[in-house]
Amino acid sequence: MTLANPGMRYGGFFSYSKFDVLRQLPSKFLPKSAFFVETPSLYKVKEQMQKLNLTYPVILKPDEGERGSGVEKIKNDKDLENYLSDKPERIILQEFITAPHEFGVMYIRRPSEKKGKITSVVFKDELYIVGDGENNLLTLFKKHPRAILYIDFLKEKYADRLNQVLENEEVLMLSKMGNHSRGAIFNDANHLINNLDTTLYDQISNHIDGFYFGRYDVKAESEEALIKGEFKVMELNGVNSEPAHIYDPENSIFNAYKDLFAHWWSIYEISKENRKQGYTETPFPTLVQSLMDK
Template sequence: MNSIQRILHRPFFIKLFNWEYWSFTTVYLCIYPVWFLLCLRARSLFFFAASNPTIKNGGFLCESKKDIITIIPPQYHPSTVFFSIPSNGNIVLRDLQRAGLQFPLIGKPNVGGRGRGVKVLRDEQDVITYARNAYMDFHIQEFVPWKLEAGIFYVRNPNQANGAITGIVYKEFLSVTGDGQHTILQLLQKDKRALMYLGSLKNIHGDRLNLVLPAEEKMIVSPFGNHARGSKFIDATHLADETLTQVIDGICKQIPGFYFGRLDIRFESWEALRAGKNFSIIEVNGAGAEPTHIYDPRHSIFFAWKEIIRHWVLLNRISRINHKKGHRYLGWREGISMFREAKEWARKLEAMTE
């Protein structure tokens, strides 16, 4: 690696020349005027609340995972147990045992986003520690065995019988492949994507990063299908054929009042998913969902802006139709309160992620 390559391998330059690592504000700042034009069209700054009437705030911010999971048919989501704080780790373990959940498990905050506060729980001590360090209500979920994960964006006009898939992102988990010589840490330091998340990976794995993997042995270092946790997002929208669309449409129409959002799904294979088999919905995201296929490294920031605006227009259209059907927008005070609440949740989530 020459001197120029070494310079470009530094996190600052990786971030500078790859927009997918830019901050949320940086990505969205230039297109905020479009959002305000849509607000004018709906005559409300908080029109999105009417998009998914059965989800708090339409799923834009501060929605409760506990409330959302109750409207998803149980056969489509993993077994989950919810807990309120303060919680006793031993009581949590007892309730998990009663529910028949076995390790490994996944701990998640009841209100969250971008993978913050999500942790793999491998044993009883992990559960006790997670419960003790929880700053907000949380849930513990069975670890879905399927190895593949995708985010499928779904949109349905309330006046139409069928919906459509507007984007698919395939999630490639952050991993390293051993060479029998270098430690996991050294391998991660050679990878530009891994380098951007090295701090959190050190917190997760600790001294395990000093291990040397045998040649050709692959290790997933971040098992979360989240861009903020290192996953590579690949645009797979071309897979949205008629068969897959019918499957997803059939599922989403069983979720009352759901017209706009993204399903995060773990599944065995694309063939099985297209057949409606061997999959599990691990997350339903509403009005605040991003069309995350934009984060494919092949796409430019201009493609991202186009897709974000396209989905904003769809969100606005759905919200206005539902508003005419009697579903209300948020009032000014309610909207401001929502953003204040979201700021407080974000502070707690950061504390749970440390």
């Protein structure tokens, strides 16, 4: 598995630097970003924001985080102080991209081929509730078929607002992180595959040393903008990537496993080619020890 992307630590399976991967991409596709090895002071973060010409809101996230853990939208100094109070290390400061639509584009290329292919596209819908002028937030969370699944997270995030009553038809966005573990809904958008310019993804991917398998998580103004190549890459995931369209509620479990197994087979084929070129796998004890050290 770790041979699928020999240029990424552990193939991008876990514990790899997202910042190191992103900074290899052409700047036109990237949000403005900065990296802090140690926990920065509020002053240091704001100093970097000024250098990058950023204003609130911004995104702060762990360099090696997974499934949205530790990713927060920072709206003001108080949010920033709260985030830094946990003494996080190796964190990324990132421009908040206002483009409203988030997509996951799965890209695969065999080392022996110059042209890759896009095998999955997912549209990430946001989690939100709509007020009725009567029930408070906690009640609305419990009534929402998806919010109820994240009730502990939402109770903590909105601890000081649980008794708030929204106006009738007032919308409250609960998660704009585009992550399944944060409540986002994944919608199959594979109808876009044939409209996307694979050559563009080949060109972008060629900037990354030893990259053959992964998912680009991007934001764009619309499907049309995505098709035109007008997007920003928020993250590039390695061999831990999944063809996220399988999580569409309308997809059958049979088709989900079928697509998942097909992607696992691609990992095997890519790894086999890279092994022939002299690359070696990360020893299993090393992987286990790294997981234990996390």
